[in-house]
Amino acid sequence: MVAFALAALLFVAFGISARRDRRRFRNAVLLGLTGVALSFAVVLQVAALPGWLAVAALLLVLSVPTLGLVAAGGFLVANGVTMVRKEGTRLPNLLSLLAGLGIFAMIALLVFVGVSDSAVLTGAVATLALVVGYVSFVFLSFVGYAFLYGRIKVRGDVDHVVMLGSGLIGGDRVPPLLASRLRKGQQIHDAQVARGGRPPVLLVSGGKGSDEKVSEARAMADWLIAQGAPAEHVRLEDRSRTTEENMLFSREIMEAQTPGYRCVVVTNNFHAFRAAMMARKAGVNGQVVGAPTARYFLPTATLREFVAVFWEHRRVNLAICGALTAFGTLVSVAALLTF
Incomplete structure (x- = not known):
């Protein structure tokens, strides 16, 4: 019962933290810890089962993660x-392939150690394995909470719908990934108007890259107007070069136009949670929603987001990985000296 109580306490802490601000990474960690505590509590209950049932339960508990790991490796x-066939061999496009091969390499190492002296x-x-286990825990926590965060619905009226830019095709054309964001933003705008609300400003955010003929914001605005959005409802933020600048410069425009504004930020679904963390850091008053992304692109894109988030919190993550490495090394040395 103590283990279940711990899981319950962690879940309550998660609920309180998420209620205060859904954009915190600590929410993902608390959710992951709740899952670990609950799993541990369930395993402890196996001891109270009859012998044959306890064995069956343990086999089930062990086989599901193992088979799931193999399936995940194959899928990746x-x-x-x-990804290589459709997007090319750039390193970011190789992440899912490398992750899958890494899973199989780790399985092979564990099997080899099992028969090695x-x-x-x-x-x-x-x-x-300790370090990989920690990284896997953080990854699963990130993915699990990002999935929950992506279920957020826009409730009530907003003053601005901010759409984050991305690279253009041919220097001046909106690619499908960006069009998905714009379509989602326009849907939010139209839905608010349809229910009698004040039309929100469609704030497109993105500067001009060195290989682009126009700013991303200009191309995005032209796309929206061509799709029927009223030109007077569209406003450009065309200075930003990064997502952080998207947030900061858009916040300046919104604060100047509507003090006490409320907004919603639109990006693609794989990017929503990380963008939400950036919005919180930049002081943007609003949640982030995700637009659909091609399914084949999601695994690699999600891994890229995780790598970025892991690195953004590198002081804590590298410190924990270092501590685990030191602990494992000390235990191994102590075991060798004992023998």
Whole structure:
């Protein structure tokens, strides 16, 4: 019961934190810790089961993660091949392939250690498993909470609908990924007007890259107007070069036009949670919603977002990875000295 109580306390802490601000990364960590505590509590209950049922339960508990890991590795490798075929061999496009191969490499190492008599190798692989386990926990926490965050619906009226830019095709044309964001933003605008609300400003945000003929904001505004959006409802923020600048410069425009504004920020679904964290950091008063993305692109895009978030919190993450490495090394050395 103590283990279940811990899971309940963590879940309450998650609920309180998410209610205060849904854009915090700590929400993802608390949700992940709740899942770990609950799983641990369930495993502890196996001891109270009859012998044969306890064995069956343990086999189930062990087989589901193992089979799931193999399935995840296979899926990532297949998706990586698709990404290379459709998007090219740039490093960001190889993330799902590398992640899948990494899963199979880790499985192979664990199997090899199981039949090996090398204490040094066993200690090294055990230490590596600790670090990989931590990174996997953070990743699953990130994905789980990002999925929940993506279910947020726009409630009530907003003053601005901010649409984040991305690269243009041919220097002046809106690509499908960006068109998805614009379409989502226009839907939010039209839905608010349809229910009798004041038309929100469609604030398109994106500067001009060195290889672009016009600013992303200009191309986005032209696309919206061509799709029927009233030109007087569209406003441009055309100075930003990064997502952080998207948020900061858009906030300046919104504060100047509507003090006490409320907004919604639109990006693609894989980017929504990380963009929400950036919006919070920039002091933007609004949540972030995600537009649909091609399915084959999602795994790699999600991994890219995770790598970025992990690196943004690198002081904590690298410190924990270092502590786990040191702990594993000390235990391995102590075991060798004992023998």
